[in-house]
Amino acid sequence: MDAFYASVESRDNPQLRGKPLAVGGSPQSRGVVAAASYEAREFGVRSAMPMARAVRLCPGLLIVPPDFARYKEASQKVMAILHSATPLVEPLSLDEAYLDVTENLWGEPLAVNVARRIKQEIKDQLQLTASAGVAPNKFLAKIASGWQKPDGLTVIAPERVESFLQKLPVEALWGVGPVTAKKLRAVGIEKVTDIRKTDYSVLVGAVGSLADWLIQLAHGEDPRPVEPHRETKSISCETTYAKDLTDLAEINRQVQALAEDVAAELKRKGLRARTIGIKVRYAVGFVTITRSHTEDHFTDSRTEIVNRAQMLLERTEAGPRPVRLLGVRAAAFEIESAAEEKP
Secondary structure, eight states, rough: OOOOHHHHHHHHOOGGGGGGGGEEEEEEGGOOOEEOOHHHHTTTTTSBBHHHHHHHOTTEEEEOOHHHHHHHHHHHEEEEEEEHHHHHHEETTTEEEOOOOOSTTTSOHHHHHHHHHHHHHHHHSSOOOOOOESSSHHHHHHHHTTTTTOOOOEEGGGHHHHHHHOOOBBGSTTTTTTHHHHHHHTTTTOOOTTTSSHHHHHHHHHHHGHHHHHHHHHHTTTOOOOOOOOOOOOOEEEEEEEEEEOHHHHHHHHHHHHHHHHHHHHHHHEEEEEEEEEEEESSSSTOOEEEEEEEEEEOOOHHHHHHHHHHHHHTTTTTTBBBBEEEEEEEEEEEEEHHHOOO
């Protein structure tokens, strides 16, 4: 989806349309940009940017607080349209998914026509725009989907894969962020295709075990299938606070609220967890620490999850050290129905 949160806001409020818009927190309270309209992006405003900086870049920026319930509702309608084309839909987030349309419910032999129809259905039903990438595999489709945003459609036919790869900088590779890109450039790798020419030992020295995966991608190969039912690895809730928390009693209350949210999500998904963890980010230096504990038994008990999270909090310096962020996490799952089948 194109600038999803901002697009939903603009759709629902005509006064916001065509204007630089950011969804997020207040610049006076350490807010960050959750999404930016394309008009705001022209000024350099980007997601995850401090809102105070966004306002400096774009003095006329309109700021709207996020309404995740509305975004989730819109996302569910988008996903329903995707599932009308194929059952092989792998959501990555509220606004992005992979589809395998090799065989599809519309009986359409050309993937590009499936993409066109999906885009049109989203526009007609939801008054939102989406960009699509059509390619032989996930890696190439992901890049193609962002190639002509907004409202884009980019097709990489098998015979065009090599010419497409020749254009790509090394940052385009899956798993290559700024740090890894810097390491690759340090050994002379600027483009994706440079990886093929680099001595294997040099590549391993730069990126370690990531080398084999990058070589595969550099040849345009990505064997990962679309997985419509990806296993949930963890459930977490966290909050960044407008004002630093210094009162231990208040910090405990916040951890309780986060733990209760995690417990509610476990019940909603029919899961039980063995591992409970917390995350604490101190205000000074933004130092972030985690603590976790794993029991022999699985649980979705709200009381137990709260108690365990608060016990983990005692293993931190929260209180004496002001806290900016708190999080609670559950992992190591058992599906509830499977637990009920055990003798």
